[in-house]
Amino acid sequence: MTFKKGREINRGDTEQFVNNGVVIVHWMDNKSVLAASNCTSADDHIFVKRWNKKENAYINVRQPLIITNYNRNMGGVDVLDQSIEYYRTFMKTKKWTLKIMLHFFDLAVANAWRLYKIHCQTAHVHRALFDLLQFKLQVADGLTNTPDLPRPEQDPVENMECLEVQDPENVDPNIPAKRYRPANVPSEAKRHDG
Numbered sequence: 001m002t003f004k005k006g007r008e009i010n011r012g013d014t015e016q017f018v019n020n021g022v023v024i025v026h027w028m029d030n031k032s033v034l035a036a037s038n039c040t041s042a043d044d045h046i047f048v049k050r051w052n053k054k055e056n057a058y059i060n061v062r063q064p065l066i067i068t069n070y071n072r073n074m075g076g077v078d079v080l081d082q083s084i085e086y087y088r089t090f091m092k093t094k095k096w097t098l099k100i101m102l103h104f105f106d107l108a109v110a111n112a113w114r115l116y117k118i119h120c121q122t123a124h125v126h127r128a129l130f131d132l133l134q135f136k137l138q139v140a141d142g143l144t145n146t147p148d149l150p151r152p153e154q155d156p157v158e159n160m161e162c163l164e165v166q167d168p169e170n171v172d173p174n175i176p177a178k179r180y181r182p183a184n185v186p187s188e189a190k191r192h193d194g
Contacts, residue, residue, distance in 0.1 A: 003015060003032075004026075009026075010028065011050070012027075012063070013062075014026065014027045014062070016041060022037070022038050023041045025066050027064050027067055035064075035066050035067060037069075040065050045062050045063060046063055046065065046068055047060040049061075080110055080111070080114075083113070083132060084103075084106045086132060087132060087136055109136055110132070112139070113132050116129075116130070137187075138187055138188065141186075141190065142193070145190045
């Protein structure tokens with residue numbers, strides 16, 4: 001496919017190529033615009049107002065319906081790309097397959113967060129919603145913290161016999177005493193996963 005260059009095509013002119021039900025439309029606005037579709041061709045069009053410097057006024061410019069549909073529905077893709085870009089998973093690697101997998105993981109988490117927000121709004125949840133970062137941390141915590149294996153049941157009497165009573169006089173002062181450290185509080189997802 002060869003398209004006309006910028007000076008060979010006037011503002012509002014279109015070209016289209018059709019192959020197996022897919023239409024590629026070349027339209028000239030202030031700049032050249034390319035779009036592909038399987039449902040709309042360049043034959044359908046509307047008129048839009050554009051500023052013309054020479055006439056110093058707005059003029060009607062013919063715009064293909066495929067461009068109109070794109071402009072009407074592009075917000076969701078842009079919002080999703082913006083959400084992914086805020087907290088993109090970064091890993092320095094030359095493997096393109098790993099980069100694609102990380103991108104799809106970020107895409108899935110951003111979509112899940114949007115669904116979570118929509119669900120909370122429709123269910124009239126009055127508690128504070130997670131923002132994207134908190135939601136991503138909850139997902140990561142839920143994926144990395146698998147449930148602990150159940151401990152085998154032991155007789156408490158046997159446990160008491162195994163305990164050694166240390167004599168304070170025989171304790172080596174060079175060995176530091178173990179401090180009590182409480183366990184970290186698990187996430188909400190892990191606490192309520194059953």
